[in-house]
Amino acid sequence: LDENLTKLDGYLARFRQDGIRNHIDGQSVAASSGESFETRSPVDNSLICGVAKGGAQDIDAAAKAAKAAFPAWRDMRASERKAILNRIADAIVERAEEIALCECWDTGQALRFMSKAALRGAENFRFFAEKATAARDGQSLPSATLMNITTRVPIGPVGVITPWNTPFMLSTWKIAPALAAGCTVVHKPAEFSPLTARILMEIADEAGLPKGVWNLVNGFGEDAGKALTEHPDIKAIAFVGESRTGSMIMKQGADTLKRVHFELGGKNPVVVFDDADLDRALDAAVFMIYSLNGERCTSSSRLLVQSSIAEEFQAKLVERVNRIRVGHPLDPATEIGPLIHKVHYDKVTSYFDVARQDGATIAAGGTTPESKGYYVAPTLFTDARPDMRIAQEEIFGPVLTAIPFETEEEALEIANGVAYGLTGYVWTNDITRALRFTDKLEAGMIWVNSENVRHLPTPFGGVKASGIGRDGGDWSFEFYMEQKHIGLAL
Numbered sequence: 001l002d003e004n005l006t007k008l009d010g011y012l013a014r015f016r017q018d019g020i021r022n023h024i025d026g027q028s029v030a031a032s033s034g035e036s037f038e039t040r041s042p043v044d045n046s047l048i049c050g051v052a053k054g055g056a057q058d059i060d061a062a063a064k065a066a067k068a069a070f071p072a073w074r075d076m077r078a079s080e081r082k083a084i085l086n087r088i089a090d091a092i093v094e095r096a097e098e099i100a101l102c103e104c105w106d107t108g109q110a111l112r113f114m115s116k117a118a119l120r121g122a123e124n125f126r127f128f129a130e131k132a133t134a135a136r137d138g139q140s141l142p143s144a145t146l147m148n149i150t151t152r153v154p155i156g157p158v159g160v161i162t163p164w165n166t167p168f169m170l171s172t173w174k175i176a177p178a179l180a181a182g183c184t185v186v187h188k189p190a191e192f193s194p195l196t197a198r199i200l201m202e203i204a205d206e207a208g209l210p211k212g213v214w215n216l217v218n219g220f221g222e223d224a225g226k227a228l229t230e231h232p233d234i235k236a237i238a239f240v241g242e243s244r245t246g247s248m249i250m251k252q253g254a255d256t257l258k259r260v261h262f263e264l265g266g267k268n269p270v271v272v273f274d275d276a277d278l279d280r281a282l283d284a285a286v287f288m289i290y291s292l293n294g295e296r297c298t299s300s301s302r303l304l305v306q307s308s309i310a311e312e313f314q315a316k317l318v319e320r321v322n323r324i325r326v327g328h329p330l331d332p333a334t335e336i337g338p339l340i341h342k343v344h345y346d347k348v349t350s351y352f353d354v355a356r357q358d359g360a361t362i363a364a365g366g367t368t369p370e371s372k373g374y375y376v377a378p379t380l381f382t383d384a385r386p387d388m389r390i391a392q393e394e395i396f397g398p399v400l401t402a403i404p405f406e407t408e409e410e411a412l413e414i415a416n417g418v419a420y421g422l423t424g425y426v427w428t429n430d431i432t433r434a435l436r437f438t439d440k441l442e443a444g445m446i447w448v449n450s451e452n453v454r455h456l457p458t459p460f461g462g463v464k465a466s467g468i469g470r471d472g473g474d475w476s477f478e479f480y481m482e483q484k485h486i487g488l489a490l
């Protein structure tokens with residue numbers, strides 16, 4: 001821990017001295033208003049640095065820069081774009097330690113998980129660098145009278161709005177395909193976690209990205225974020241965040257007919273049948289809610305467990321949950337660090353009372369260790385009914401709600417009985433049941449006998465209140481590009 005803290009001090013020195021500036025048209029600039037806001041560490045609420053508080057004027061400058069840079073970036077040879085994206089990936093790998101330590105300090109995420117998140121960011125760039133050369137590929141669909149050609153063109157300057165959970169990885173996940181497609185970008189990162197978006201921007205700049213291709217404007221959602229979604233030069237908004245923010249963005253973008261792509265909230269079920277490999281199911285259930293502080297859109301926050309095994313499974317679960325190590329995020333032994341911010345801590349801990357009032361049992365956790373930081377003990381609610389708030393609402397912390405079920409039909413009804421539909425996890429050794437169940441489960445992504453394993457060519461996204469659209473593979477290009485039809489008379 002001490003060694004990591006010393007390294008962190010070195011990495012933070014320049015932020016402490018200069019604060020975090022915006023990056024518009026290749027220039028690092030203060031907010032046009034001259035205002036800044038503070039970013040603090042959730043570990044002890046200490047000040048990290050000031051951050052440029054961008055608003056509508058800064059967004060306007062960034063959108064204009066992105067518009068001006070668009071034609072040249074669009075028309076650059078794809079192999080050149082590919083080389084730049086690969087250089088960004090290389091630099092992320094070189095600076096992975098700095099990114100991980102800064103992100104842990106900024107967000108409270110445990111280093112053991114975050115060190116991988118930085119490298120996943122590099123992978124995202126490499127994957128889309130490879131795809132850049134085929135992004136414009138179309139097809140020929142000839143008829144008797146016409147030689148029909150379809151092709152794809154980048155949509156134009158796009159806005160990317162990201163949340164505070166795994167902010168570095170998620171920014172790369174959105175920005176890499178946009179650049180590979182030939183779009184230019186204005187990025188508005190989350191106000192709670194601005195550090196690594198700034199590092200990423202610097203990496204891109206040093207990798208030789210032409211000025212104006214990627215602009216960074218820090219600020220608040222209702223201010224800079226809103227202005228970005230309303231800007232007429234911005235052709236599409238890729239947004240990751242809460243479902244109700246997605247709905248606001250849709251309204252804000254209506255006047256300029258924005259194309260939107262939403263990755264939103266979840267209340268994902270892990271369904272454990274009595275014929276499953278229960279040891280593996282237990283490992284996965286623990287990992288998928290108690291890693292990354294449970295601040296993870298794909299976390300399995302509802303455990304649906306068959307009644308015949310519920311008692312035994314839950315008893316083992318309690319034992320495991322009580323062993324999880326809560327501590328300083330830079331301690332390599334830590335599994336759960338502090339939650340991102342006081343506002344979020346208040347939200348998560350409020351569910352302890354909600355659970356009690358609704359008549360559920362707090363089988364583990366439900367407490368907050370004494371600290372200046374925003375720590376909560378990993379928590380398990382049992383004896384829950386599907387209609388309880390703890391079984392319906394996205395808590396977004398290390399909090400699991402266990403609900404017993406008798407039959408496959410009942411499990412399906414409970415699993416689908418929420419507003420969300422991002423992921424689902426099914427544990428059974430009956431392949432027919434797995435196929436039947438996954439066919440009816442309302443979720444964009446389902447894993448059978450597995451935790452969440454991301455494979456970049458596969459589609460990523462949710463149904464119902466969990467999102468609109470898909471990322472990954474060619475699906476990302478469908479969002480960032482327009483299909484164009486050309487019919488030549490024969």
Ligand code: NAD
Nearest residue numbers: 162163164189190221225226241242245263264265266297
């Ligand atoms: P949030 O919606 O509060 O904020 C996300 C971003 O939107 C921030 O940058 C914020 O400044 C901006 N924003 C807020 N109001 C805005 C407005 N009116 N106009 C434009 N921008 C605005 O979300 P959060 O609390 O930062 O993140 C957590 C949420 O994100 C959870 O619900 C989680 O499930 C979701 N999430 C989903 C996925 C997914 O892939 N489905 C991935 C990660 C996180």
